[in-house]
Amino acid sequence: MDDVRLRSRAPNARLWLAGGWLSLLLAAAILAPLIAPQDPLAQDLMFERLPPFWMQGSEPGFWLGTDSLGRDLLSRLIFGARIAFIVAFAAATAACLAGSTLGLVAGYFGGWADRIISRIVDVWMAFPPVLFAILLVAVLGTGLHSVIIAIAVIDWTRFCRVVRAEAMVQSRMDYVENARIAGFGRMGIMLREVLPNVLPSIVALLSLEMGIAVIVEAILSFVNLSISTDAPTWGGIIAEGRLSIHQAWWVLVFPLVTLFLTVLSFSQFGEGLKDRYDPVLR
Amino acid sequence: MILQRLLARLLTMLITLFGVAVVVFVVIRVAPGDPIAMMLPPGASDDDILRLRTLYGLDKTLVEQFFIWLGGVARGDFGTSISLRQDVLSLVLNRLPATLELAIFALLMALAIGVPLAVLGARERGTAVEAGIDVANGAALSIPDFLWGLVLILLFGVLVPVFEISGRVSPRLELPFATQFYLFESIFRLRFDLMKDLLSHMFMPALALALPLAAIVSQLLKQSLKEILDLDYAVLARVKGFSETQVILRDALKNAALPTLTLVGVQFTFLIGGTVIVERLFSYEGLGNMAIDAVINRDLPLIQGIVLVFALLFVLVNLAVDITYALLNPRLRHG
Secondary structure, eight states, X not given: OHHHHHHHHHHHHHHHHHHHHHHHHHHHHHTHHHHOSSOTTXXXXXXXXXXXXXSTTOOTTOTTOBOTTOOBHHHHHHHHHHHHHHHXXXXXXXXXXXXXXXXXXXXXXXXXXXXHHHHHHHHHHXXXXXXXXXXXXXXXXXXXXXXXXXXXXXXXXXXXXXXXXXXXXXXXXXXXXXXXXXXXXXXXXXXXXXXXXHHHHHHHHHHHHHHHHHHHHHHHHHTTOSSOTTSOOHHHHHHHHHHTTTTOTHHHHHHHHHHHHHHHHXXXXXXXXXXHHOTTTO | OHHHHHHHHHHHHHHHHHHHHHHHHHHHHTOSSOHHHHHSOTTOXXXXXXXXXXXXXXXXXXXXXXXXXXXXXXXXOOOBOTTTOSBHHHHHHXXXXXXXXXXXXXXXXXXXXXXXXXXXXXXXXTSHHHHHXXXXXXXXXXSOHHHHHHHHIIIIIIISOOSOOSSSSOTTSOXXXXXXXXXXXXXXXXXXXXXXXXXXXXXXHHHHHHHHHHHHHHHHHHHHHHHHHTSHHHHHHHHTTOOHHHHIIIIIHHHHHHHHHHHHHHHHHHHHHHHHHHHHHTTOOSHHHHHHHHHXXXXXXXXXXXXXXXXXXXXXXXXXXXXXHHHHOHHHHXX
């Protein structure tokens, strides 16, 4: 009994904490032009490498300090959240739709469909993902859409593998057999019986994947392959911070903390949702 | 029977590698931008462009180009790097040891962190110690190597500067090495001064790669240990007077290792994949760092070569795990 109660209490706390941070960030991203204290692109060499507000030498209005070109760090982080969320939602949704569909088909129908899809997944898994992403973006040309396509093209396998395995287990269950005896078609059973039971895993993975997409975008902009060099991306800020680490630690620390919390929140949010809506645990 | 399985495994391995070769080739060929145009100075004549296209075989159809390239690869000829004007295979072989040393060192670190934590967690199961280990595992798992790398740079490169944050070895040192396996060679030659310098460079990138894997090892091994410790023979050993730690180390660990091993294999391939960005982060002169430069320079032959070598590493690791599993698993050994 105690064990069950612990289980249902802990996920709620992390669901709220993670959801809270993500909502805050999403609000900041949507309202960016209204709430950002400065223009994220405005350079001012008079104000280069200003420290955060509590340190000596800071200037009012530049809360988290500035980078080596005098651009306001807080404003860049807020505008960077826009790019992070666009990539997270678009890329993760695309990867989820493609991967879950293929996984469902492979796991439920089995046979040739399964063999072909599994073989493709094997090939995909033999690529180092970061290198694959960099290669795809280089081929497609830098830009937001290339980043989104690259992440979707690489990460659909995550959904495919999990959904395939779960669909396989579900399709051997009695209720699927009952539905067949009751006269439902295979397509109908797959969508109406198997899919809802696989859904909690898909939702958890989707949230996890959003965190991964944010990281991949940061990595791509870190190696200067995401969108234009000027654009305020978290990875771009980190790359800048890595260079001036001995002169201005804050340029690395703040985007790092933001990224840290965001990735952690996406994964905890997913896990929390899964525990909450998993029919077995519930 | 094991031989049959092995042959089947080798066949799927080849099919996977062939698939990787096809995908890389297709992806690279649809790239806009002419690699030849980039090699020539502006204002080169059409004749020059045509001559170079013929030289690199770019005037043939895609399918012809693919099989010419694949035939070369089979003979060990990966072509010539466009940006570095050197043989791709020798470039790759020159950098591969650095990446292998980093990956293996990271794997050992992951085991050195993960296994003791698993043993401790299983011994102290149900206590605050186990809960603490679970929380640490959760955090280590959800944060990827790229972020760990940055955190480590801040901690041990800037805040308490004890380790080197960039490069593989200090440039001022004279290197007496015959191979590119610097770390292994420094140990064999008993050059502990060089070993210390190499480790000081390797420590942080390896730890960044090791942390997520250490969490997986500790989590999974702890779970298996806990299940085994409830079994009859563990109870019997306890009755005979062995302490909990002795039961774990003498009996349980051996049996719990098998399920962990399979997963560590897959995760080790992820770790190898992670070297690409971690090497970049620490300016470590390995294969991954070279790969990113190759992509930025649109060096098609070099990219193809590196991706193929990575894919080969991945399938070899999987094969090694399968073989070890078959050898260690009594059910398969006698089947």
